[in-house]
Amino acid sequence: MLTNNEDVAALETMAAQLRGRRVVALTGAGISTESGIPDYRSPESLARPRRPLHGPEFIRSAALRRRYWARSMVGWERFRLARPGLSHAALAQLEARGVVTGVITQNVDRLHAAAGSRRVTELHGALAEVVCLECHAIEDRDALQARMRDLNPDWLDGPIPMAPDGDADLPEDMVASFRVPTCVQCEGVLKPRVVFFGHNVARPVVDEAYAKVDDADVLLVAGTSLAVFSGYRFLLRAVDRKIPIAIVNRGPVRGEERATLKIEASTGETLAALARALCDSPHDSDVVW
Numbered sequence: 001m002l003t004n005n006e007d008v009a010a011l012e013t014m015a016a017q018l019r020g021r022r023v024v025a026l027t028g029a030g031i032s033t034e035s036g037i038p039d040y041r042s043p044e045s046l047a048r049p050r051r052p053l054h055g056p057e058f059i060r061s062a063a064l065r066r067r068y069w070a071r072s073m074v075g076w077e078r079f080r081l082a083r084p085g086l087s088h089a090a091l092a093q094l095e096a097r098g099v100v101t102g103v104i105t106q107n108v109d110r111l112h113a114a115a116g117s118r119r120v121t122e123l124h125g126a127l128a129e130v131v132c133l134e135c136h137a138i139e140d141r142d143a144l145q146a147r148m149r150d151l152n153p154d155w156l157d158g159p160i161p162m163a164p165d166g167d168a169d170l171p172e173d174m175v176a177s178f179r180v181p182t183c184v185q186c187e188g189v190l191k192p193r194v195v196f197f198g199h200n201v202a203r204p205v206v207d208e209a210y211a212k213v214d215d216a217d218v219l220l221v222a223g224t225s226l227a228v229f230s231g232y233r234f235l236l237r238a239v240d241r242k243i244p245i246a247i248v249n250r251g252p253v254r255g256e257e258r259a260t261l262k263i264e265a266s267t268g269e270t271l272a273a274l275a276r277a278l279c280d281s282p283h284d285s286d287v288v289w
């Protein structure tokens with residue numbers, strides 16, 4: 001619950017400004033940290049920096065793929081058990097009530113869908129699926145996990161910290177003996193069906209997200225620093241369209257000087273309070289942007 005008087009006042013202003021308007025939400029890793037999924041840019045993550053996985057290197061290097069899948073086999077068991085948090089539930093409730101018309105997420109955890117959101121654009125894909133780089137066949141990640149267990153029956157399970165890519169940190173000497181799975185259709189190279197750093201989001205996905213912004217009256221940015229252009233472009237689209245921008249995030253957000261209002265508090269608590277305010281009150285807003 002928000003207790004800071006300034007945050008409470010800002011929340012009331014934000015609720016008044018969003019009420020009666022079509023809102024598109026742009027979300028990032030900050031809304032999933034409350035579900036136990038680490039990010040790259042929180043103070044905790046920056047204290048133990050980890051280089052993001054780069055797509056071109058993944059494709060080039062068999063050694064890097066072995067390291068990724070070895071780590072992923074361990075990390076997936078915790079990643080798949082993550083459950084939606086307050087932020088996911090609040091946005092799903094706002095969608096059900098017709099306030100939020102769509103969600104554009106940079107996250108790959110599918111927690112928006114698990115919470116009940118239906119109009120979700122997964123900008124960077126989802127770790128729940130795997131794609132073959134040769135024949136483009138899609139495989140369910142749980143099915144791949146079972147195959148990896150068959151290939152590596154003595155492999156490690158245990159309380160190893162999960163990492164932002166849905167994998168885990170392992171010593172290099174443990175990776176060397178790992179047997180990497182191949183495509184069940186053609187024995188080709190497998191890749192998680194996500195957009196790694198260094199790769200571009202597919203044009204149809206970008207267009208779908210732009211259409212959500214174009215259809216909205218307000219852009220609500222939640223749980224993201226927008227440090228990567230992949231997400232930042234949608235704030236720029238809102239600026240071009242001259243629609244208001246509201247931000248909920250702890251820490252700096254790229255382009256926040258363009259926002260009408262920013263609340264720097266717990267994303268989950270703030271969005272939950274926002275949902276209560278917008279879903280429980282029938283009054284129209286008389287706030288002028």
